[in-house]
Amino acid sequence: MGWLNNWTTPRSLRWRIWRHARKGNPLGYAAMTQRLDTILHGLEQADQHEALQRAIEALSAFYGVDHMVYHWVSSSGEQYGCGTYDDVWVERYLEKQYLRVDPVITGCYQRFHPVDWKRLDWSSKAARAFQKDAIEHGVGNQGFSIPIRGPNGQFALFSLSHNCTDDEWDAFTETNRRDLILVAHYFNKKALDLEPGRTPEPSQPLSPREIDAMTLLAVGYNRAQVAETLSISEHTLRVYIESARFKLGAMNTTHAVARALARGLIVV
């Protein structure tokens, strides 16, 4: 796992630059909880890394979790990150080279399934010591991580952590995991767009079929009517809508229709 050893000083400085930006932000952490679609709109409009920091703080507040953290690594081993961890903990993580023992990293790298931290292997002495230290630094006893595979070997991890009982955490993740998986991917899309010197990936356009489906939904057809009109099964329609909502960066069908209208992709 080459990149585990590549958390170099310039990267940690980069992390700090993102975090410092937040201190000058008048809409700081104490700001009221924003609506999720407002947060996602802000994320989509972001043209600087500072906006990612603001978005992750707002997302953390929206979901009511102690922490949210995003970090990524490019194929050349470069790493970036932002999140709500205390600076002291970030420094300590780097200094102690916890990347080498953190079961979240070893459990997620090169994979693509979301992981509840309590299913990871914390049995080694080093992992247990790391966990104790993390908890003492306010990371929380519970966590959930979503690995993301980007283009050209890019790998990113979107994590939430919190202090609560197992039952509370299970209920939270069961309710929110699909939304969080989508949010994690939207976050990564934006982080990729902001990579210095990189031309943003052209987002996959909606196909005529998807545009037809979204248009019929926008004019008030229900799913059965849309499926019948397009001569496809409702199951197929659900897959097309799921796919369209992801391309539109939306959380649900209503949100997806609104975004398609706002972007002029559909006209009713």
Next chain:
Amino acid sequence: MIRYIYANDLKHEPQLRDSMFRDRADQFKARLGWEVNVDADGYERDEYDALNPLYVIWQKPCGSHGGSMRLLPTTGRTMVNDHFKDITGGVHIESPLIWECTRFCLSRDAAPGAAAALMLAGGEVMNGFGLRHYVGVFDARMVRIYRMIGAEPDVLGTTGKGRDAISVGLWEFTPESQAKVAERAGLSPSVSRDWFEAAFGAATPQAQHRAA
């Protein structure tokens, strides 16, 4: 038993790996006559095997491969988006909640419940990771088997004829179809769950901590 193994971990399972890729050569090249590549080791491997997919494998008691399928998220490169967009109505299917299932394969001596066990495992993955759908590419004649085991896909379309017929279809799993598939597989849901947890970890109770 069912194993869930990412490609980069197959090196720890040489017998399972060798027999899986050779059974795939036997099924897709020898029996179905698909235009697939078989390498010097007798493996049928393609470019998607190089993307570190997750393999769901029915392992026989002797340790060899009895059946398998290959999973990849549709947020990355997939066979259906690269080659079968004419069947999907031109739609590029893309969502972290939709995974692609390809290379569904059974060895010649697969146990009667192997196909159902693999579909049951597909349901475990779906429930365990919050997926909504699978999109699959499969031998058109498999539809009859899928129907028999209670996991019939919604077929979007088929290309080719006879032996060469390849279909694209969609799956979602209702609790009812899960129960039917478990029955066909001759497996209790708890055994299936145990195999999933053997691969992805069982939940260890966490002590709650008060902030210092």
